[in-house]
Amino acid sequence: MVSLDDLKALAVRTQTKIVLLVIDGVGGLPRSTDGMTELEAARTPHLDALASRGNLGLADPVAPGITPGSGPGHLGLFGYDPLTYRIGRGVLEAVGIDLELSERDLAARGNFCSVDAAGLITDRRAGRIPTETCARLTPLLEKIQIPGVQLIVRPVREHRFVVLFRGDGLEEGLSETDPQQVGKLPLAVQAAAANAERAAGIVNRFVAETKRALSEEHPANMILLRGFSKYPNLPKLTDVYGLRAAVIAVYPMYRGLAKLVGMQGVQTGDSAADQIATLESAFGDFDFFFVHVKKTDSAGEDGNFDKKVSVIEEVDTLIPRLLALKPDVLVVTGDHSTPATFKAHSWHPVPVLLLSKWCRPDGAPRFSERECRNGSIGHLRAAELMPLIMGHAERLAKFGA
Amino acid sequence: MVSLDDLKALAVRTQTKIVLLVIDGVGGLPRSTDGMTELEAARTPHLDALASRGNLGLADPVAPGITPGSGPGHLGLFGYDPLTYRIGRGVLEAVGIDLELSERDLAARGNFCSVDAAGLITDRRAGRIPTETCARLTPLLEKIQIPGVQLIVRPVREHRFVVLFRGDGLEEGLSETDPQQVGKLPLAVQAAAANAERAAGIVNRFVAETKRALSEEHPANMILLRGFSKYPNLPKLTDVYGLRAAVIAVYPMYRGLAKLVGMQGVQTGDSAADQIATLESAFGDFDFFFVHVKKTDSAGEDGNFDKKVSVIEEVDTLIPRLLALKPDVLVVTGDHSTPATFKAHSWHPVPVLLLSKWCRPDGAPRFSERECRNGSIGHLRAAELMPLIMGHAERLAKFGA
Numbered sequence: 177m178v179s180l181d182d183l184k185a186l187a188v189r190t191q192t193k194i195v196l197l198v199i200d201g202v203g204g205l206p207r208s209t210d211g212m213t214e215l216e217a218a219r220t221p222h223l224d225a226l227a228s229r230g231n232l233g234l235a236d237p238v239a240p241g242i243t244p245g246s247g248p249g250h251l252g253l254f255g256y257d258p259l260t261y262r263i264g265r266g267v268l269e270a271v272g273i274d275l276e277l278s279e280r281d282l283a284a285r286g287n288f289c290s291v292d293a294a295g296l297i298t299d300r301r302a303g304r305i306p307t308e309t310c311a312r313l314t315p316l317l318e319k320i321q322i323p324g325v326q327l328i329v330r331p332v333r334e335h336r337f338v339v340l341f342r343g344d345g346l347e348e349g350l351s352e353t354d355p356q357q358v359g360k361l362p363l364a365v366q367a368a369a370a371n372a373e374r375a376a377g378i379v380n381r382f383v384a385e386t387k388r389a390l391s392e393e394h395p396a397n398m399i400l401l402r403g404f405s406k407y408p409n410l411p412k413l414t415d416v417y418g419l420r421a422a423v424i425a426v427y428p429m430y431r432g433l434a435k436l437v438g439m440q441g442v443q444t445g446d447s448a449a450d451q452i453a454t455l456e457s458a459f460g461d462f463d464f465f466f467v468h469v470k471k472t473d474s475a476g477e478d479g480n481f482d483k484k485v486s487v488i489e490e491v492d493t494l495i496p497r498l499l500a501l502k503p504d505v506l507v508v509t510g511d512h513s514t515p516a517t518f519k520a521h522s523w524h525p526v527p528v529l530l531l532s533k534w535c536r537p538d539g540a541p542r543f544s545e546r547e548c549r550n551g552s553i554g555h556l557r558a559a560e561l562m563p564l565i566m567g568h569a570e571r572l573a574k575f576g577a
Numbered sequence: 578m579v580s581l582d583d584l585k586a587l588a589v590r591t592q593t594k595i596v597l598l599v600i601d602g603v604g605g606l607p608r609s610t611d612g613m614t615e616l617e618a619a620r621t622p623h624l625d626a627l628a629s630r631g632n633l634g635l636a637d638p639v640a641p642g643i644t645p646g647s648g649p650g651h652l653g654l655f656g657y658d659p660l661t662y663r664i665g666r667g668v669l670e671a672v673g674i675d676l677e678l679s680e681r682d683l684a685a686r687g688n689f690c691s692v693d694a695a696g697l698i699t700d701r702r703a704g705r706i707p708t709e710t711c712a713r714l715t716p717l718l719e720k721i722q723i724p725g726v727q728l729i730v731r732p733v734r735e736h737r738f739v740v741l742f743r744g745d746g747l748e749e750g751l752s753e754t755d756p757q758q759v760g761k762l763p764l765a766v767q768a769a770a771a772n773a774e775r776a777a778g779i780v781n782r783f784v785a786e787t788k789r790a791l792s793e794e795h796p797a798n799m800i801l802l803r804g805f806s807k808y809p810n811l812p813k814l815t816d817v818y819g820l821r822a823a824v825i826a827v828y829p830m831y832r833g834l835a836k837l838v839g840m841q842g843v844q845t846g847d848s849a850a851d852q853i854a855t856l857e858s859a860f861g862d863f864d865f866f867f868v869h870v871k872k873t874d875s876a877g878e879d880g881n882f883d884k885k886v887s888v889i890e891e892v893d894t895l896i897p898r899l900l901a902l903k904p905d906v907l908v909v910t911g912d913h914s915t916p917a918t919f920k921a922h923s924w925h926p927v928p929v930l931l932l933s934k935w936c937r938p939d940g941a942p943r944f945s946e947r948e949c950r951n952g953s954i955g956h957l958r959a960a961e962l963m964p965l966i967m968g969h970a971e972r973l974a975k976f977g978a
Contacts, residue, residue: 177640178639178640178643178660179660182660186643534606534919534923534925536605536606536607536614536925536946536947537607537612538950539947550950550951551950552635552926552946552950552956553641553956554635554926554955554956555955555956556641556956560640560641560642561641562642563640563641563642563643564641564642564924565642566642567641567642567643567644567923567924568642568924572642572643572644572924573644574644574645574646574922575639575643575644575645575646575649575659576645576646576647576648576649576659576663576664576669577646577647577648577664577666577669577670577804
């Protein structure tokens with residue numbers, strides 16, 4: 177794969193506009209009745225017309241057989257090999273609730289839990305306390321004083337919360353405190369390397385203070401922490417390609433992921449139509465737009481084939497508005513497959529459609545997994561798409577003389 | 578990608594003959610009138626017959642989206658991953674004028690420029706002096722005496738020239754002297770690492786002496802140097818595959834590139850027919866023949882669709898003579914695409930045709946980008962072709978037991 181350093185050396189600034197439309201989990205599997213996937217069952221005249229004029233292909237989000245989470249799925253689409261660039265669980269939870277992260281942050285995913293008088297864990301999820309209880313308790317933890325460290329503790333859902341330890345010299349590489357079974361004491365955090373010793377000490381002190389702060393609470397009288405991770409200092413799209421990039425996403429996690437690579441969040445509404453309206457109004461202000469449609473993935477996870485079909489059809493009706501903006505490059509794809517028959521993210525490659533005036537048209541009759549198999553983009557890794565997009569956008573100089 | 582070390586370990590010597598016919602920039606884009614690419618518009622009955630009997634595919638010269646220069650484009654075809662094996666600008670300019678390079682050479686691309694009495698640059702190209710003036714001035718620079726270093730300074734075209742600093746311990750990793758704008762002094766060369774300090778000192782001394790040598794000249798009274806690069810010590814085809822390889826190219830740059838990987842230059846005439854005649858007479862003397870047809874690329878860069886079509890048709894008429902030689906493996910492809918509509922090298926994958934008696938025939942009706950999309954070679958990197966060629970030539974032993 178071409179390194180980001182090489183791409184940076186080749187990048188040139190032009191006036192071209194790029195739209196990356198991600199239909200989350202769009203890749204599907206055949207239903208039993210007629211062997212059609214969600215994309216094949218959907219009525220998508222506009223996407224089909226693009227398939228005829230543009231280029232198709234299949235992309236493995238990470239590598240063949242590997243099912244990606246949302247983090248790696250999107251990093252790949254943004255041009256970052258997910259096997260090289262990794263995002264820890266704590267950071268992902270933090271961006272998922274719209275927390276702004278800085279380079280001085282060490283993030284962790286927390287669970288409230290229950291312990292007995294001897295400190296032994298009796299319930300690793302504190303009876304799944306309501307989110308409101310979680311939101312009442314996190315301020316108690318945020319009040320804990322640790323010299324040189326600012327604590328940011330925020331509720332997520334039910335017993336889940338996020339902690340940011342903000343300070344200097346807080347390195348990742350810490351073991352988790354969850355022993356993964358009841359009847360045991362929470363574990364002390366251990367540093368994998370010497371440079372994480374300071375962080376380990378601070379986390380252990382925080383956990384000890386938390387135990388005191390929650391001593392009168394029930395059932396959430398203790399916490400478990402895992403997924404300690406630093407803000408991933410990813411090269412930004414601005415630095416690599418000189419792109420002014422915007423994210424138009426309804427859900428905070430996708431905005432957060434996009435911000436990690438230097439995209440700017442643009443406020444939008446709840447529907448795909450709202451997102452296209454946002455795209456229309458922001459079109460003059462940026463070079464690159466990542467538009468994230470979520471509901472295909474949710475429908476796939478629910479096993480709701482028909483719902484997923486109808487979301488795809490809704491997206492299709494919006495394509496003419498998108499084309500009216502005349503983007504120089506338009507890519508329609510997914511961050512991974514979420515087949516309704518599988519009811520979860522899967523490892524299947526995702527269909528890719530790319531349109532620019534520099535395409536040798538594939539002339540395909542439909543935008544579908546089947547047609548993408550024979551497309552001229554071929555079968556590649558998702559992270560290879562971004563250089564291809566930049567090529568079509570005439571934003572890369574010649575490599576070598 | 579299979580490493581050259583692995584390939585070397587597998588290589589066996591056989592009596593098979595291989596012809597690699599490179600139609601420079603052959604890949605195209607559809608013209609507006611009928612949507613046909615140059616290859617599609619060309620009447621190519623002989624190539625089409627080969628497409629039916631052989632295998633087709635698409636190759637990315639470097640990687641998806643990356644537009645190659647001539648250096649990387651050819652290195653890929655010769656089996657060298659262009660992202661790993663890089664050729665500097667100075668070396669490329671030197672081989673482009675048929676200079677023989679040695680491992681003791683540090684090459685640089687030079688421009689004559691104009692400076693005022695204070696030494697500030699007034700014209701970075703010295704008014705684009707005629708090539709004859711350049712040729713009169715370069716001997717003045719070649720006469721400069723620097724102990725332990727032999728200077729070879731040769732004109733290229735207009736204000737452009739090449740310098741070879743020949744000596745021991747001259748490493749690359751030098752900054753350029755061109756400040757990229759007028760009104761500034763030429764920069765002193767700086768070494769990126771300690772091992773290039775000696776080279777930096779010698780180059781700076783050469784530049785200082787040059788200023789004195791040119792003091793009476795006008796407008797070319799100073800020089801700018803860039804693209805400092807060592808002779809790239811590439812593994813040779815002889816060493817890797819045990820191949821006696823020949824290059825049959827009209828233009829020196831392609832001969833030079835081929836010599837860098839151990840091919841032997843064979844004198845030829847100006848036309849493609851001359852080149853085939855050369856192939857015929859040299860056929861007994863080598864195992865591997867790289868035949869380079871240039872004019873498709875020039876026509877593409879000129880935006881001359883019809884001319885590119887006619888060069889392709891001319892090549893097609895020569896195919897029967899080529900087949901009469903009964904090469905064991907024949908490959909027809911390009912080093913990159915130069916679509917006439919794009920008027921420049923582009924990133925589009927190149928069509929590949931491979932014929933040997935060991936093909937599972939694709940049965941394609943034409944040799945075209947469209948047909949290559951569905952060929953059995955698939956969509957690969959250009960550097961992966963060479964092992965495939967060697968396989969078909971029965972020149973690779975079994976890998977592993």
